Amino acid sequence: MTQDILDEDDHEEAGWENWSGSITADPDEILEPETESELQDIVRRCADDGTTVRVAGAGHSWTPVVETDGVIVSLANMTGLVDHDPDAGTATLYAGTTLEEAGTELHTRGLAFPNLGDVSMQTVAGAFGTGTHGTGPEFGNLSSVLTGGRLVTGTGEIREFNAEDNPDLLRAAKVSLGTLGIFTEIELDLQDTYKIQRREYCTNWRECKEHIPNLIEENRNFDFYWYPRSDEVKLRLLNGPGGGTDHDDLEYATLVENQTGWWQETIPAHDDIGREFDEMEYAVARENGLECFEKARERVRENWRKDVGWRMLVRTIAPDEAMLSTEYDREAMTISCIQNADLEHWPYFTDMEPLFREYDGRPHWGKKHTLRAAELEELYPEWEHFQEIRRDLDPEGVFMTDYLEALLEDGSSSEVEPT
Amino acid sequence: MTDSDSETDETPIGETRWVIPGGHVPTGSTGPEPEMVSHDKLCVLNTGPEMATLEVTLRYGDGHEAGPYPLSVASERVRHIRINDLIDPYAPPLGRDYAIVVESNVPVVVQFSRQDTRQAENATLSTMGYGE
Numbered sequence: 001m002t003q004d005i006l007d008e009d010d011h012e013e014a015g016w017e018n019w020s021g022s023i024t025a026d027p028d029e030i031l032e033p034e035t036e037s038e039l040q041d042i043v044r045r046c047a048d049d050g051t052t053v054r055v056a057g058a059g060h061s062w063t064p065v066v067e068t069d070g071v072i073v074s075l076a077n078m079t080g081l082v083d084h085d086p087d088a089g090t091a092t093l094y095a096g097t098t099l100e101e102a103g104t105e106l107h108t109r110g111l112a113f114p115n116l117g118d119v120s121m122q123t124v125a126g127a128f129g130t131g132t133h134g135t136g137p138e139f140g141n142l143s144s145v146l147t148g149g150r151l152v153t154g155t156g157e158i159r160e161f162n163a164e165d166n167p168d169l170l171r172a173a174k175v176s177l178g179t180l181g182i183f184t185e186i187e188l189d190l191q192d193t194y195k196i197q198r199r200e201y202c203t204n205w206r207e208c209k210e211h212i213p214n215l216i217e218e219n220r221n222f223d224f225y226w227y228p229r230s231d232e233v234k235l236r237l238l239n240g241p242g243g244g245t246d247h248d249d250l251e252y253a254t255l256v257e258n259q260t261g262w263w264q265e266t267i268p269a270h271d272d273i274g275r276e277f278d279e280m281e282y283a284v285a286r287e288n289g290l291e292c293f294e295k296a297r298e299r300v301r302e303n304w305r306k307d308v309g310w311r312m313l314v315r316t317i318a319p320d321e322a323m324l325s326t327e328y329d330r331e332a333m334t335i336s337c338i339q340n341a342d343l344e345h346w347p348y349f350t351d352m353e354p355l356f357r358e359y360d361g362r363p364h365w366g367k368k369h370t371l372r373a374a375e376l377e378e379l380y381p382e383w384e385h386f387q388e389i390r391r392d393l394d395p396e397g398v399f400m401t402d403y404l405e406a407l408l409e410d411g412s413s414s415e416v417e418p419t
Numbered sequence: 420m421t422d423s424d425s426e427t428d429e430t431p432i433g434e435t436r437w438v439i440p441g442g443h444v445p446t447g448s449t450g451p452e453p454e455m456v457s458h459d460k461l462c463v464l465n466t467g468p469e470m471a472t473l474e475v476t477l478r479y480g481d482g483h484e485a486g487p488y489p490l491s492v493a494s495e496r497v498r499h500i501r502i503n504d505l506i507d508p509y510a511p512p513l514g515r516d517y518a519i520v521v522e523s524n525v526p527v528v529v530q531f532s533r534q535d536t537r538q539a540e541n542a543t544l545s546t547m548g549y550g551e
Contacts, residue, residue, distance in 0.1 A: 204453055229503045229513075231452035276508060306446050309503070309510025340509050 016072050018059040019121075020341045022278050025067040034077040036150070036158065036184045043182065044156035046071055047398045054399065055182045057126020058098065060119060061366035062278050064403045065130065065177050073182065075123065081105045082185055089190050090147070095125035095183035103264025112193040112263045115139035115221065120264075125183040130366035131175045131326055133334070135315035136221040136238075137286070141327060143174035144320050145188045151181035154394030162187070171382075172389045174322035177365055179404060180393045194240065196220075197260040201235040201253035205297070208233050208252060212290060216316055219244040225311040226293075228300045234311075238266060277310060280349040280368040281336035282361030283326035286316060289333025292359045296335055299355060304348050310338035323386040326362040336367070372406050431467030433526035434550030439519040441546075442477065444502055446514040447537040455536045459502040461519065462530040465492040471527050476520045477502075477511055485509040485517075492527065521548070 017024040028051070033039040046053040052070035059066065066072060075096025084091035084106075091111055093102055099113075100120035106112055115134040122132060124142075133141035148162030148170060159181060161169040173180050205226060208215075215222045221238035235253055237244050241260050259266075284292045293314055300308065313336045317327045326332060337352050339345040349368050356363075362379050363369030377383040387408060394400070400409075445457035465471040471494075474487035488505050492498045502519070505511055521529050532545040 206451065227504075230456050230501075306513045307510075309506045311506075340507070342509050343512075 016056060016059070016066065018061055018066070020062065020276050020278055022062060022341055023059075023064050023067060025064075025069070025072065027068055027072045028070060030072045030074060032074045032077050036078075036152065039073065039078075039152050039182060039184065040156045040158070042071065042073060043152050043154065043398060047155065047396055050396075052398060052401055053182075054401065055125075055178045057096075057123035057129070058121045060122045060126070061130055062368050063366055064401070065366065067403060068401050075125070075182075075184075078184065081109075084109050084111060086110050089192070090188060091190055092149075092185050092187045093124055095123070095149075095186055097124050098122065099124060099127060100264070106190065107193050107262055107264050110193050111190045113142070113145060113188075114191050115142070116263070116266075117142065125186060128174060128186070129176055129178050129183075131322075131324070131364060132366070133315070133317050133327070134221060135223040135317065136219075137216055137316045137331065138318055139221070140318045140320040141175070141322075141325060143322060143325070144318075145190060146170070146174050147187045147189045149173070149186040150184045151393075152184060153181040154396060154398040158184075159393065168385070169389060171321050172323050172386050174320075175324040175326075175365065176386075176390070177324075177404065177407075179390050179399050179408065181399070194263050195260060196238050196263050196266040197241045197243070198257065198266050199237045199239075199244070199247075199255060200257035201237075201250055202256050203233050203235065203253035205231050205233055208235060211252070215245060223313065223315040225313055226297060227311050228297075228305055229309055231301075276341035277338050278341055278345040278349075278368055279336055279338045280345075280352065281313075281334055281364040282353075282356035282359075282369075283317065283332040283334045283364070284356065284359040284361045286331035286333045288359050289314070289316070289335070292356065292361075293333070293335050295355055296337075296352060299352060300337075303351055307343065308337075308339055308348055310340065312337055323382040324365070324380060326364060328362075328380060328382070332362075334364070335361075336364075373408055373410055376407070429468065431465070431526040433464070433466070433528040435523045435526055437519075437521040437523075437527075437529040437548040437550045439521075439529070439531040439546070439548040441531075442502065442517040442519050443515070443533075444511070444513045445533075445535045445537050449536045449539055449541070455534075455541070456503065457536050458534050460532045460534070461500045461502070461521070462497060462532065463490075463492045463500065463521070463523075464497045464528040464530075465494060465525070466528070467525050468494050469525050470494055472524045473527070474522045475500075475505075476522075477505075478518045478520060480516050485511055519548070 052068045054066050054068045055073045056066045078094045078096040082092035099122050117132050117134045128143035131141050150160050153159050163170050219237045223236050225234040315334045317332045319327050319330050444459045448457045471492040473490040476487045477485040529548040535542040
């Protein structure tokens with residue numbers, strides 16, 4: 001049965017890599033099921049064979065969450081809208097739908113995600129599973145709109161879940177790295193479609209520093225890039241047309257971009273830059289966020305200006321209750337470090353990481369970090385509860401790899417190479 | 420204006436390939452940034468009627484090549500490009516000797532300058548590249 005599902009071209013290539021090329025895998029098979037029942041067959045076969053199966057989204061991660069020498073499943077054939085209710089503001093999508101596809105489908109039906117990140121190529125389920133987020137103190141990460149769905153568990157069973165019948169499973173599933181099962185359908189709590197005005201300003205740190213707290217409060221979505229080799233800053237303000245910080249109050253900055261469009265068109269496509277970079281991002285408590293960034297800025301200027309040209313990105317996120325969300329139970333500010341894929345990133349990242357840890361930072365699940373289970377469980381109050389749910393849904397560990405074992409079960413950073 | 424003057428005016432000034440061997444971005448700076456950050460800079464003048472499409476490649480002493488960095492300069496415009504600001508596909512490491520090769524689809528004029536603010540007595544230098 002599963003041989004029929006095999007995409008022979010993919011099988012011949014027998015390779016998978018993430019978007020930057022820094023993570024590669026050589027699985028036995030790359031499969032693209034077209035139905036839920038085909039997916040169940042794949043998982044059951046892998047369970048019977050003692051083979052690991054991992055689900056891949058768009059590969060927009062810098063950690064080996066997909067890497068396996070077993071089977072990689074792509075949901076590229078399970079995309080689109082299942083149904084929707086414009087009056088209730090809800091919709092159900094197939095899990096392989098990309099954010100770009102979802103944006104178009106939902107907009108034509110008058111619905112919208114309340115917030116988005118910076119990239120539209122990710123699949124919805126993949127973005128949820130790794131805790132992808134946008135920015136704005138009133139908005140949680142992307143998975144915060146997940147209200148239920150269907151997944152194929154490690155035993156090949158279909159498990160439906162929702163907030164009424166199994167709220168703990170929902171809170172575990174939102175950010176779960178594909179370790180509870182493989183999503184097939186996801187139910188979303190959305191809002192009416194809307195327009196956004198995106199303004200971008202250039203300035204420098206000494207000019208804008210004191211204004212950052214107000215900019216966070218006054219704008220629907222605000223974030224900023226800091227450029228280490230010049231101390232220049234790009235401010236990004238997204239609001240309903242005409243909203244947000246008055247232009248006259250930004251006399252310390254130069255307006256370089258001013259566009260208004262439907263919400264799904266405001267995601268920067270990043271077509272003007274390459275994809276060959278690696279990234280580390282930590283979420284710290286928002287009240288300490290700017291202090292942490294100031295120290296990070298000083299450390300970059302002191303230690304890394306010679307070797308790092310890429311900007312640092314600072315965003316805010318609302319708290320939530322997802323068990324492995326980096327925003328679990330606290331307002332967060334995220335700080336990310338980026339380096340060209342062709343240049344060494346670990347000396348830079350491992351120099352910066354202890355600073356983020358001093359602030360009880362939680363590493364983004366899809367970006368570079370060195371933490372393992374022993375350290376991570378101290379950061380998540382419901383860590384063990386999540387693991388119980390995961391073991392219940394995947395008793396034989398068909399979704400687990402050596403990396404995920406180290407990350408979620410028994411890892412020690414001294415025993416595992418950085419990934 | 421005579422016909423010959425008009426033809427002269429329409430002939431772009433410059434060359435399509437330029438080389439500056441003496442690149443070296445100082446690692447330190449003194450004074451408020453970004454104004455006083457030490458840097459190397461390319462100044463490209465396009466006097467012609469067409470958009471100039473450039474590829475900038477950096478060559479290091481160990482044989483490593485960085486780039487090419489695609490750049491453009493609009494018709495009848497000058498553009499200043501700090502080497503420090505190049506990021507993609509490869510942020511040039513500072514403090515290392517390198518050379519700059521500029522290739523353009525139309526004739527342009529390329530000048531090179533350096534601002535070195537490592538000490539309070541700031542230094543600047545400027546030179547033309549070698550064109551052919």
